[in-house]
Amino acid sequence: MAGVGMTKVDRHYDKGFQELAHMAVKNLLNDVKECSPKAIVVGNMLSSSLYQQDSLAALVADAIGLRGKGGFKVEAACGSGGYAVATGYALVASGLYDQILVVGLEKMADYPTSSVTLALAQAADFEHEAIYGASFVALNALVMRLYMHRYEAKREDLALWPVRMHEYGSKNPYAQLRNRITVEDVLRSAVVADPIRLLDSAPVGDGAAAILLASEDVIRKITDTPIQVAGIGLGGDSLDLSSREDLLKPTSILTASEKAYKMANAEPRQIDIAEIHDAFTITALLSIEGMGFANFGEAWKLVREGRFAAGDRPSINLSGGLKARGHPVGATGVYQVAEVAMQLRGDFPGVKVSKAEIGVAMNTGGVVTLTSVIVLRR
Amino acid sequence: MRMSPARVWREKGARYRLEGGKCKKCYKVFYPPKTACPYCGNLDVEKVELPKRGKVLSFAIEHSVPEGYRHQAPIIVALIELENGVKVLSTLTDVKPEEVYIGMPVEATLRRIWEESDEGVIVYGIKFVPVEQ
Numbered sequence: 001m002a003g004v005g006m007t008k009v010d011r012h013y014d015k016g017f018q019e020l021a022h023m024a025v026k027n028l029l030n031d032v033k034e035c036s037p038k039a040i041v042v043g044n045m046l047s048s049s050l051y052q053q054d055s056l057a058a059l060v061a062d063a064i065g066l067r068g069k070g071g072f073k074v075e076a077a078c079g080s081g082g083y084a085v086a087t088g089y090a091l092v093a094s095g096l097y098d099q100i101l102v103v104g105l106e107k108m109a110d111y112p113t114s115s116v117t118l119a120l121a122q123a124a125d126f127e128h129e130a131i132y133g134a135s136f137v138a139l140n141a142l143v144m145r146l147y148m149h150r151y152e153a154k155r156e157d158l159a160l161w162p163v164r165m166h167e168y169g170s171k172n173p174y175a176q177l178r179n180r181i182t183v184e185d186v187l188r189s190a191v192v193a194d195p196i197r198l199l200d201s202a203p204v205g206d207g208a209a210a211i212l213l214a215s216e217d218v219i220r221k222i223t224d225t226p227i228q229v230a231g232i233g234l235g236g237d238s239l240d241l242s243s244r245e246d247l248l249k250p251t252s253i254l255t256a257s258e259k260a261y262k263m264a265n266a267e268p269r270q271i272d273i274a275e276i277h278d279a280f281t282i283t284a285l286l287s288i289e290g291m292g293f294a295n296f297g298e299a300w301k302l303v304r305e306g307r308f309a310a311g312d313r314p315s316i317n318l319s320g321g322l323k324a325r326g327h328p329v330g331a332t333g334v335y336q337v338a339e340v341a342m343q344l345r346g347d348f349p350g351v352k353v354s355k356a357e358i359g360v361a362m363n364t365g366g367v368v369t370l371t372s373v374i375v376l377r378r
Numbered sequence: 379m380r381m382s383p384a385r386v387w388r389e390k391g392a393r394y395r396l397e398g399g400k401c402k403k404c405y406k407v408f409y410p411p412k413t414a415c416p417y418c419g420n421l422d423v424e425k426v427e428l429p430k431r432g433k434v435l436s437f438a439i440e441h442s443v444p445e446g447y448r449h450q451a452p453i454i455v456a457l458i459e460l461e462n463g464v465k466v467l468s469t470l471t472d473v474k475p476e477e478v479y480i481g482m483p484v485e486a487t488l489r490r491i492w493e494e495s496d497e498g499v500i501v502y503g504i505k506f507v508p509v510e511q
Contacts, residue, residue, distance in 0.1 A: 112445075113442060114442075114443065114444060114445040114446075114448070115445050117442060117443065117444045117445065118379060118444035118445040118446065121444050125410065127389055127392075127410070128392065128410040128467070129467050130444070131491060131492060131501060131503065132453075132455070132467075132468055132469045132491050132503060132505075133440070133443055133444060133447040133450055133453045133455075133469065133491070133492070134440070134453070134455045134467065134469065135440055135442065135443060135444055135455075137438075137440070137442065138438040138440040138453070138455040139438075139455065139467075141438030141439075141440070141455075142436040142437055142438040142455060142456070142457055143436070144438075145436045145437065145438065145480075146435070146436040146457075149436070149480055190441075191439070191441050192440075192441060192442045193438045193439065193440040193441065193442065193455070194438060194439035194440075194441070194475075195438070196438070238416055240410055240467065241457065241465075241467050242408070242409050242410060242457070242464075242465045242466050242467045243408045243409065243410070243412075243416040243417075243465070244465075245417075247436075247457070
């Protein structure tokens, strides 16, 4: 990875897809000595359903003066960004191209919540779940209830995570939510789909993040601080929730993590820094357990004990996570990879750890349906 | 959202009769019906009608609903375990949200689940209602 650039996640009413991509890529250009990608991969979920816009690679190319470069959109619901990075990596690793631009790009804030809720529900099995009016939040909410029931976790125990995320978000200039909150704030916030409340959930926002991937042959011309993509793993689970054997066993995360760690020759206990997919508090807990940082049913206890905070190994979501940095769905995975790379380089502008050697970004779409895990090394 | 009559018609087994699938190799039964067994990957499966009674495994009370579902709010989304162990994700009806609990016995019923407008396609499907044990 040669360089990174991103925009603050926000309700960017004054900016469309092209302006957001332009901002992120301009920041990327300040991060590298040269930038001449041969193709563009775009991570995005909702452009078709909310904006009637396809051909996103051409839209991005036009926005950043790269007309003529080919490319395509990668879609894996809220996990699109991580899959876009994996795809860009494959194009370079295969030897097809020596430089690839990956852009995570999403706009959501222009539309009312009910429209966004319907579009996000497309991540689930539409004919058998969403058609009944089940929202994406509700599907996660019933997983959360099951988690609390089986592991005897209390509602207030699961309010600690968002409090910590807002604390980190308050220090991250790219974060959408920069206010601090308390456990009482979480427990009193509006009910979205009981037991999930507003402050258990990632906000709706717009954003763009860009990374430049380059082959080992050319990367020293581009940057003095390259970050190695050491391992990538992809994993999946059934589209529907009904046929899953156990909703608290996140098969896609287990599969993706195992492959990524093996390829990187790393183990969970060696990871210094992680950005994980906490669209909801329950997703954070399943991610921590699925990635091998906690035993099943114990992530909530470890969070309560203060584990995974800044300086711990791993330090998780110092960006503020999806909860506070924000979750422009198809762009999120690219933000995570960029943030982990900056942590390894030591120039992340928010809360940071010193001398991190190995980091990991974990991004998922659906109810942990399509997951990518990407291991980076300094 | 738009619906077409053909799209509704071809889903009639799962949505009107609670039809699931059964693997011809490992004999496991599952819902929704699929073209391959979700457990062993075998491509040879058949349709089977599922038992109509079960119990609530988990649920959510959905207040913020998708566009087009406002009049149904709050929607009680539930994962049901049928008497043969097969699980079905659906919604509960004819019950107050505060009366729902994990383990509650329920029974399948055919209900209207979505309508396009006063004149358009109406989609029916299986919801669940509380039942005496």
